[in-house]
Amino acid sequence: MLRDWVNTMRFGTISSPPARGAWLYLPAALVALAMTLPLIYLIVRASTAGISAWNWLLRIQTIQIIGQSIGLALAVMLAALLLGIPLAWLVTRSDLVGRKIWSVLLPLPLVIPSYVAAYLFVSFFAPRGLLQQMLEGWLGIERLPSVYGFWGAWLVLTLMTYPYVFMAARAVLSRSDRSLEEAARSLGYSPLETFWKVTLPQLRPALAASSLLVGLYVLRDFGAVSILRFSTFTRAIYLQYQSSIDRSTAALLALVLILITIGFLIAEQRFRRSAAEYPHTAARPPELTRLGRWQVLGLALVGITLLLGLFFPAGVLFYWLVRGLAAGGQVNHWLRPFWGSVSAAGLAAGATVLLTFPVSILSVRRKSIFSQVLEKWSYIGYAVPGIVVALALVFFGANFVPGLYQTLFMLLFAYVILFLPQAMGSIQASLRMVQPSLEEAAASLGENPLRVFQRITLPLIMPGVGAAAALVFLTAMKELPATLLLAPIGFSTLATQIWGAVSEAYFARAAAPALILILTSSISMYLINLHSMNEGSSQRQ
Amino acid sequence: MNKNRYFLFVPLMVALLAGCASFTASSQAEDAGRLVIYSGRSESLVAPVIEQFSQASGVKVDVRYGNTAELAATLLEEGKNSPADIFYAQDPGGLGAVAMAGLLAELPEELLNKVDNRFRSEDGLWVGISGRVRVVVYNTQRLQPQDLPPDLFGFTDPRWKGKIGWAPTNASFQAMVTAMRQMWGEEKTRAWLTGILANQPVVYDGNTAIVAAVGSGEIEVGFVNHYYLYRFLKEQGESFPARNHFLNNGGPDSLVLVSGIGRLASGKNEENALKFINFLLSPVAQQYFAGQTFEYPLVAGVQMQAGLTPLENMNAANITVDQLADLEGTLTLLRDTGVLP
Numbered sequence: 046m047l048r049d050w051v052n053t054m055r056f057g058t059i060s061s062p063p064a065r066g067a068w069l070y071l072p073a074a075l076v077a078l079a080m081t082l083p084l085i086y087l088i089v090r091a092s093t094a095g096i097s098a099w100n101w102l103l104r105i106q107t108i109q110i111i112g113q114s115i116g117l118a119l120a121v122m123l124a125a126l127l128l129g130i131p132l133a134w135l136v137t138r139s140d141l142v143g144r145k146i147w148s149v150l151l152p153l154p155l156v157i158p159s160y161v162a163a164y165l166f167v168s169f170f171a172p173r174g175l176l177q178q179m180l181e182g183w184l185g186i187e188r189l190p191s192v193y194g195f196w197g198a199w200l201v202l203t204l205m206t207y208p209y210v211f212m213a214a215r216a217v218l219s220r221s222d223r224s225l226e227e228a229a230r231s232l233g234y235s236p237l238e239t240f241w242k243v244t245l246p247q248l249r250p251a252l253a254a255s256s257l258l259v260g261l262y263v264l265r266d267f268g269a270v271s272i273l274r275f276s277t278f279t280r281a282i283y284l285q286y287q288s289s290i291d292r293s294t295a296a297l298l299a300l301v302l303i304l305i306t307i308g309f310l311i312a313e314q315r316f317r318r319s320a321a322e323y324p325h326t327a328a329r330p331p332e333l334t335r336l337g338r339w340q341v342l343g344l345a346l347v348g349i350t351l352l353l354g355l356f357f358p359a360g361v362l363f364y365w366l367v368r369g370l371a372a373g374g375q376v377n378h379w380l381r382p383f384w385g386s387v388s389a390a391g392l393a394a395g396a397t398v399l400l401t402f403p404v405s406i407l408s409v410r411r412k413s414i415f416s417q418v419l420e421k422w423s424y425i426g427y428a429v430p431g432i433v434v435a436l437a438l439v440f441f442g443a444n445f446v447p448g449l450y451q452t453l454f455m456l457l458f459a460y461v462i463l464f465l466p467q468a469m470g471s472i473q474a475s476l477r478m479v480q481p482s483l484e485e486a487a488a489s490l491g492e493n494p495l496r497v498f499q500r501i502t503l504p505l506i507m508p509g510v511g512a513a514a515a516l517v518f519l520t521a522m523k524e525l526p527a528t529l530l531l532a533p534i535g536f537s538t539l540a541t542q543i544w545g546a547v548s549e550a551y552f553a554r555a556a557a558p559a560l561i562l563i564l565t566s567s568i569s570m571y572l573i574n575l576h577s578m579n580e581g582s583s584q585r586q
Numbered sequence: 587m588n589k590n591r592y593f594l595f596v597p598l599m600v601a602l603l604a605g606c607a608s609f610t611a612s613s614q615a616e617d618a619g620r621l622v623i624y625s626g627r628s629e630s631l632v633a634p635v636i637e638q639f640s641q642a643s644g645v646k647v648d649v650r651y652g653n654t655a656e657l658a659a660t661l662l663e664e665g666k667n668s669p670a671d672i673f674y675a676q677d678p679g680g681l682g683a684v685a686m687a688g689l690l691a692e693l694p695e696e697l698l699n700k701v702d703n704r705f706r707s708e709d710g711l712w713v714g715i716s717g718r719v720r721v722v723v724y725n726t727q728r729l730q731p732q733d734l735p736p737d738l739f740g741f742t743d744p745r746w747k748g749k750i751g752w753a754p755t756n757a758s759f760q761a762m763v764t765a766m767r768q769m770w771g772e773e774k775t776r777a778w779l780t781g782i783l784a785n786q787p788v789v790y791d792g793n794t795a796i797v798a799a800v801g802s803g804e805i806e807v808g809f810v811n812h813y814y815l816y817r818f819l820k821e822q823g824e825s826f827p828a829r830n831h832f833l834n835n836g837g838p839d840s841l842v843l844v845s846g847i848g849r850l851a852s853g854k855n856e857e858n859a860l861k862f863i864n865f866l867l868s869p870v871a872q873q874y875f876a877g878q879t880f881e882y883p884l885v886a887g888v889q890m891q892a893g894l895t896p897l898e899n900m901n902a903a904n905i906t907v908d909q910l911a912d913l914e915g916t917l918t919l920l921r922d923t924g925v926l927p
Contacts, residue, residue, distance in 0.1 A: 106927055167795070171799070171802065172804050173802035173803045173804045178802075272791045272795070274789055274791070276927050284755055284926070286655050286656060287653075287755065287757070288755065288757065288760060288913065288917060290659055290680065290683040368822065372820060372823060435656075436656075436660065436663055440663040443663065443664040443665070444663075444664075444667055447667055450667075450669075526656065529650070529651065529652040529656070530657075530660050534622060534648040534649070534650050534669070535650075537629075545628045545629045547794075548628060548792070549630050549631060549814075549817070550793075550794040550797070550814050550817045550818060551817060551821075554630060
């Protein structure tokens with residue numbers, strides 16, 4: 046009954062935000078407080094940094110490394126957008142053959158830890174890697190061009206991060222209103238013009254948020270850049286820990302990284318602010334654009350992306366496994382790490398999404414300086430390398446709450462700090478597409494706020510929630526520093542197994558858990574997709 | 587369809603239950619008590635020997651695996667509240683940092699005396715367990731052993747241009763440079779670093795990547811620790827075209843590096859901690875390292891892998907672990923010469 050009424054209200058007018066939901070400030074402030082812990086830790090540590098640390102920081106080379114970091118981040122952001130948007134459009138809006146399968150497979154490169162991805166990439170494409178060995182037989186090629194440096198890092202990181210853009214764009218495209226686009230077409234716009242002038246503006250907030258995630262991912266990545274030998278600022282921070290266990294210099298550098306992140310946040314805000322908001326949700330299932338002879342081109346794009354981002358890595362892993370087993374190598378027990386990964390990542394996804402709601406709702410529905418600051422504040426954990434967040438929680442946990450230290454709760458707490466911004470972008474984007482008037486109307490009919498959220502808002506934003514949960518799940522599956530330092534002792538995950546084996550050159554032992562990681566993630570993606578997409582379409586009936 | 591949205595929470599509940607179940611199993615303490623180890627050495631290397639100890643002694647052992655430097659930083663943050671009894675480190679650097687913060691307890695003489703003086707800290711705060719030797723790994727399709735110079739300085743010759751691989755961020759490499767500064771002096775070390783740089787060495791992330799690159803022929807020689815090669819040979823067979831060249835000249839380029847172990851003063855299980863260290867220095871455990879991980883035992887009289895010379899018969903660098911402590915000076919030199927950013 047309520048639902049019928051909701052459908053009739055779908056094309057209502059936008060009204061100003063109502064004065065309710067103030068109680069949300071409490072949980073949101075608690076989340077923000079948790080985010081402050083790494084910052085406090087960094088300031089405490091950096092305050093003891095000596096003169097040599099400052100000298101190091103102010104050298105010309107350091108400025109150059111910062112420039113390289115930012116340059117790489119911007120280049121990867123651009124590439125991820127150019128790859129993620131068309132892929133999302135193909136699987137949601139076109140009649141591309143096999144689009145349901147592609148929709149499940151395309152987010153998966155996200156689950157491969159970036160150091161493993163880089164290592165696999167190098168094994169395959171290095172001047173004398175597996176590819177060269179294959180080509181030598183047929184074509185007599187003795188050496189391939191170098192894959193190291195900027196372009197190698199750029200390619201690997203693009204393949205690891207385009208899923209952020211893809212998933213955010215897919216969530217919006219699967220819900221947004223086609224009637225606007227049809228109106229544009231009937232007014233004589235070409236399909237491309239329609240996309241540029243009508244579809245893209247609707248995507249803009251989601252694209253801003255997801256490309257921000259891509260940029261910050263690149264800024265804080267350590268694994269890929271060190272294997273592909275590209276000097277970035279985060280690599281410098283890690284080297285401080287690695288070689289001299291110099292916590293104060295590392296903390297000083299991490300604070301600089303936060304400053305750079307603030308720059309990115311401001312840019313994102315600018316970009317988003319100039320975007321119009323289109324609070325329309327689809328009233329009927331979208332009609333699919335017929336690709337016709339473009340079908341081949343679409344399949345080629347999907348194929349090449351999956352080939353490089355998923356099938357090559359999986360293929361090399363499979364080769365390692367077979368080669369190692371043939372030589373009599375052994376595979377470690379995988380059941381315990383498998384459960385460790387699935388349970389930790391599953392709980393992380395649930396806890397993070399739940400805690401993201403207050404901050405997201407406030408920042409979308411109750412725009413104020415305070416809610417904007419709260420929102421930006423929650424990026425702190427995402428602005429610094431994982432090892433910094435992990436050590437901050439070691440410091441606070443061991444010294445102030447020893448009872449909780451190194452428990453599953455502590456690990457989840459770390460995951461929430463690390464991954465909350467990932468969930469926020471896509472939940473905010475889908476909230477913006479829900480008309481506040483719907484919620485107001487339900488509230489005026491006497492429903493309490495929680496019921497309104499549960500019966501009106503949640504069903505409408507379900508694809509966004511699904512995408513958010515999926516993002517957190519996939520990234521928590523591969524998380525390393527916090528898992529190693531904060532998990533209950535003896536806890537092992539697939540990612541810790543892979544790391545332990547690769548770092549000691551036991552390739553076969555690394556391959557088995559890595560393949561299980563990819564397989565588990567595929568199944569999870571399939572379930573989440575199936576579900577959040579069904580939920581989406583059921584609303585339209 | 588409305589109920590469907592709770593579907594998402596089903597896997598979460600399952601995960602929660604699974605998570606809980608896997609921890610109740612590990613919380614029962616046994617009569618012989620517990621032991622908590624922070625291991626900077628990889629699970630692949632040391633899990634079997636820890637398991638052996640647990641079986642033999644009945645002690646319930648919990649291990650946190652991680653990177654040596656990161657675990658050292660963790661111990662420094664935890665201070666006296668650390669749950670750890672033992673810090674088992676891949677290299678002396680991490681142990682040194684923890685020892686300097688006053689977190690390690692002095693070990694009994696009878697444990698320290700099991701290894702040569704070179705391989706234990708002078709103040710008796712930690713002791714070496716197993717060793718690895720700096721070698722030159724070379725591609726056997728491009729080079730013969732007689733093509734290689736008698737010491738690392740020979741690689742500054744222009745004929746090696748573009749053919750060398752190294753890993754300046756690696757702790758073992760940095761320890762070798764510290765040894766060079768001690769034995770060759772600052773000037774010669776600086777000359778070596780700039781000489782190698784002039785030959786445009788290919789920079790790798792670590793030893794594993796160098797051995798892989800030498801095997802594939804991407805480079806011809808690399809400066810590494812000896813034992814990575816044997817893992818490649820085991821997985822890829824004897825035809826893997828790379829072998830180690832032991833310089834064996836008594837200089838810093840034939841340095842022995844040790845993994846080591848220390849006991850946390852704040853640890854609650856002192857007796858088991860000492861029992862464990864004693865076990866690692868026993869013939870059984872030392873034989874495991876020699877036989878399974880291709881390392882050098884530090885206790886005499888253990889059967890070596892075919893092709894490896896026992897340490898006591900080797901002309902290795904005569905330098906103590908404490909002489910290798912001046913990492914700061916090495917990092918400054920590496921940055922000055924532009925080897926490190």
